[in-house]
Amino acid sequence: MDFEDTPQEAAFRAEVRSWIDANAPKHLEDQLKRANFGDMGITSEDPIQACKAWQKKKAEAGWACLHWPKEYGGGNRTPMERVIWNQEEGIFRALGGLFTIGQGMCGPTVMAWADEETRRRMLPPLASGEEVWCQLFSEPASGSDLAGLRTRAVKAEDGSGDWIVNGQKIWTSGAQNSDWGLLIARTDPDVPKHKGLTMFFLSMKSPGVEVRPIKQANGQSSFNEVYFTDVRIPDSQRLGAVGQGWEVSLTTLMNERLSIGAGMSTGFPQLLSLCMDVEVDGKPAVQDSNVRSKLAQFAVREMGLKYTGMRAITALSKGETPGPENSIGKLVAGATMQDLAMFALDLQGQSGVIWEKDGPHDGRFQAILMRSPATRIEGGSDEILRNIIGERVLGLPGDIRVDKDVAFKDIPTSGRKKAAAAA
């Protein structure tokens, strides 16, 4: 039981630290320090280019996708070395946000399901940040119930073996910046819903792909609608067998929970300093007993998350595979951030309403307030995560599924009902 580096780890840390010190884009440091939840904060240059430049620099020196094999553009390092890198990268880690979905979810899926040639072609530019990927899973009628999706892929009639895709995806983060997309589509509507799906990847520049930004509740536009009109995908861009798409998607979703949940902070340190700054009854809020009780509650959650993460890293470094129990990271962080933001605004009093970058406390808690509802939904909603913990960790029976053995085309969906009413 210790937090010490082994001599090798210490040597690795020293090497990483000096490389980062010599190469990081320090001119962005001040802006990154004032980043808020949902907003990287870079205004002095194009943030996308800033992300790509840092990733490229890392890749050239062998620091990109540390845990991936070298032949796929990675660093072939141990899980512990990756953790050390992340710690040392510190504030500049925010510049990796553009690649989280690609490197954290799409990459592992390609690695697990593509043939060798495809891996060698697709993975290195993903690792180096030259190509950005997005995840084309959710649809208007199928988010949690992903297997209920309706985007169709059918074999082209020209005998080319290509697939023709029609349909719509929604909430696709980063589609507007992406070169490639990981797409799950229905290839057989006559079998039960989980059985008729197939996974592909496609160029987002393909004719017939249209990306329309969605304005989010917090005012930003990081996710999109993506429309497919007779989009042609070569069969060589299929991942897994026809009809095996559900199984393939589980690789993505498992990695999604890990990468969203890992090492999430709830904003506690900022709350603590707020409590030293603002006053209650003429004294710093931190001296008020009500405030103290709440602060302690947030503290034990923040620390519980932190040390849960460290236990997971310990398991990883012993060669164990992180399991569904890691679902708790995002489940706890999402709800805690939201509660914490509401509490912080309460302490700010009527000024809590002000949301300006140069306003009280940089508008930080307001940004958390406005972005945290999404954390409780994206990548598996709170309720879906509780089901996962209940069923996969505690071994409780699954929910009763009324649509399990029904052919997909015969399942009622909300979208369809509406269509029927309109007709």
Add this chain to the structure above:
Amino acid sequence: MNLDFSDEQKALKDQVRRFLEDRGGVAQMRAVLTSDASYDKDLYKGLAELGVLGAAIPEEFGGVGLSHLDLCVVAEELGRVIAPVPVASSIYLAAEFLLQAGSQAQKEAWLPKLAAGEAIGAFALNEGEGRMGPEKIKASVSGGKLTGTKSPVADGDCADVAIVAAKSDSGAVSLYVVDLNGPGVERRTLGSIDPSRGQAVLTFSGAPAELLGGEGDGWHIATQVMDRAAILMAYEQLGGADRALEMARDYALERMAFGRPIGSFQAIKHMLADMYVSATLARSNCYYGAWALASGASELPVAAATARVSASQAFQHCAKNNIQVHGGMGFTFEYDCHLFYRRANALALALGSVSTWEDMLVDRMTTGNVAAAA
């Protein structure tokens, strides 16, 4: 970094678990609860023979000389079966007081007996309702004689020796070793929500008292020792929380209502998932505490309060929902649910209530230890 116990410590844990299960597990707690006994003497003797009581006591004082990490895994197992033995009072507290502040002679006099289970120790701090602080201590020692009333004293009904917080001749809060079988000591067992760990009121009228540590250092030493005890107690709470969760899970799998196992209803499934989350966060915080305890890190006060708050609430959360999942059966005396509910709520008050520890946590985070919390 390695936030885990060693293979030897895990083996010790298994060994203690088997030992406790062989003796009947939770049935031992029920037996004490429903009898006049203040604790399970056979079990206590067995734990002493197993070397568990003396695990963290050095060999020169009759212990086994393992580390506090070993004591943590033992505590978790005691918590799982809500063992009806005065280990917390005698080992986490009395023995720790002697180890941290005792003179060579005091250590030699008491530690071998505590390790062997031949004597039981207790910590007599409280003097009535409300949050405890140094200003509330009225008991006093004059010319080596203690006068005053301590209530409640955990395991005060069966203890042979107590560490008593009292004012010295000069009025400074100090600690004293008092032989409870000597003259000038009266005790009365109190009714309690958890009679498997007795509570007593101790009345001292001129009982011989020997200073422990420096005069006037009493509150300081007590704070340090209670931090250490809090981490060990958190492991008991963690064991209890896990077991209550397992009971609820098992019942949810087997109990049918409306033609299906109740565990298939999301109201129950999600309740159990939330219990799992509490227990997992508490476990992680306990690991942090164990590390601080064993390494003597400067973060020990923060880690202790964190583990304490987290584990108290996890045990309370799991114990109350365990009854809920059991429906009407959960409210019968026959089912074990109430045993865990009693223990959870009693342990949440031992060493000071949750709100007291919340307050201490914030104090400690805001005085120089902010980095540790972030």
